[in-house]
Amino acid sequence: MNLPKYAAIGAIGMRARMAYRFDVWLGATMPFIRVLLAYMLWKALFAGKETIAGFTLETMTAYYILTAFLARLDQTNGMVWEYAEDIREGRFAKYLAKPVNPFGHFLATAAARTLYVIGIALGSVILLAFLFRNSRLLPANLSDILYAAAIAFLGLVFMASLNWLTAVLAWKFKDITGFHMIKGNIVEFLAGTFLPLALLPDGVLHLMRWFPFYYIQYLPASLMLGMNREEAFSGLITIGLWTIGALLLGEWAWRILRRQDEGAGA
């Protein structure tokens, strides 16, 4: 793979994102809204209690700050609409007529948007940590940080592959709105964006460890908080295998389905 080519694709995508200042500043405020709402809710629920499912109010707030940040890192969910529309409207030709791999293009664009979000949202996270005087956001050891970063990275690649697969389904089904929305809601719940998965019954939690969504936000956030350390290595292997599977499935679907292009607008 020619990296400068894909770096240039990512860079131009990032410059295009920066064309609108209002959108840039709105993006920076997103983590604040989610964390403030969660804080107000959990403060009420913690009234008179020290811990809930092993979380103190401080770790719970730190959990929401971390998952708000991690959730923003996956930018491919929004890109599905753009690529599916390109396929439906016959504009996908712009990727096929140039010497680029369309999935490489998708990944490069996603990576650039993620870097952009890190730039915008990291400042918000630091500010939130300062506002809440939350010391739990500083993990105790380096191995926790490295495991969390590696698992979160593989989780992002997994989500990119899953969303690529969703986008290319537009060749088959044309409109993938319903499927994509249902998938999005399920992923948000299973990834622990709404609630820490530790609140679920043990049996359900055990089952979830076999699926990839557990490793997208919940486990990396837990590791950063010094929790679930014993799951770090097995988690890395599990999400790694799921990511390889999703990459292969996405590539297979793309090769099969692009041949069904009926050339909209021809």
Place this chain on the structure above:
Amino acid sequence: MSIIQVTNLSKIYQRPVKEPGFKGSLKALVKRSVLQKKALTDFNLRVEEGELVGLIGPNGAGKTTLVKLLCGIIQPTSGSLDVLGFKPGELKDAFRRQYAVVMGQKSQLWWDLPALDTFRLNKEIYGIPEEKFKKNLHEYVDLFGISELLQVPVRNLSLGERMKMELMAALLHDPRLIFLDEPTIGLDAIAQKQIRLFLKEINTRRQVTILMTSHYMDDIRHLCNRTIVINEGEKMYDGSLENLLTRFQGQRDVQVILSEPVGLGLNLPDGVTCRERQPYRLHLQVPRSQVKELLSSLLLQCEMDDIRIEDEEIGNVIERIYRSGREVFA
């Protein structure tokens, strides 16, 4: 050596059909009917390096389908394709580096950024060396005279300016073959002329093979040394525009300005069609062989201030060919 070889190429689209109204929508939820639309049928084509070929035909004739098949964007139903020595559908990078496609109604430029950003992106995508990139960019900027527009966001450019940028973006990597799908659509006369001159220059100076579709006969007349007429997915004519016109431009347009108004009693020879009749002006269409007869008849019947005799408009000729279908070539 042929740069494009197409043999018995056919493309059939599967088009979903749905009855109108709410009932039709409900029915389609359960069972969707599909209509087969033949876009191309047993199409054969051979294009040599350096040719400038014009594809003309009415809407839905199969022109854009042919371009998309040649680029590898869509797959054929049957038949074989060889473009630059490759099978287009395989989308090999070595193949895609050697051609460019410009679709008049679909942009490759980044809307919110200056065109120069897209050019720089293409430099990386096609691996264009910096020196060659600068040389080509300067050459095209000079040809179009648009250096001051390179840093203006694409969304702020006029349609004509955008098309010039599209062409530049497509040509920076020195493609051997360019597909142009209606490159002058919607442009004013000045911009159309500039783009035609540019394409002619590129074809002549760089020996770039160009295959273009257009609805504007002026594009074909000024640019193409070979014209292919396509209708309902079949090739109807392949040759020079001059030969086509010699064969089918059998009529002359005669415009007469009268000194005095003529009434309805003007007698015109058989075979002459009156396209427009005003008190002081007549617009007639007459077979070439009857021009002399018509002039004699008019001189006898009315006083004329001016008379103009021209070949029939090419657009009308082509329209007649489309309408007549294949029998005109039989």
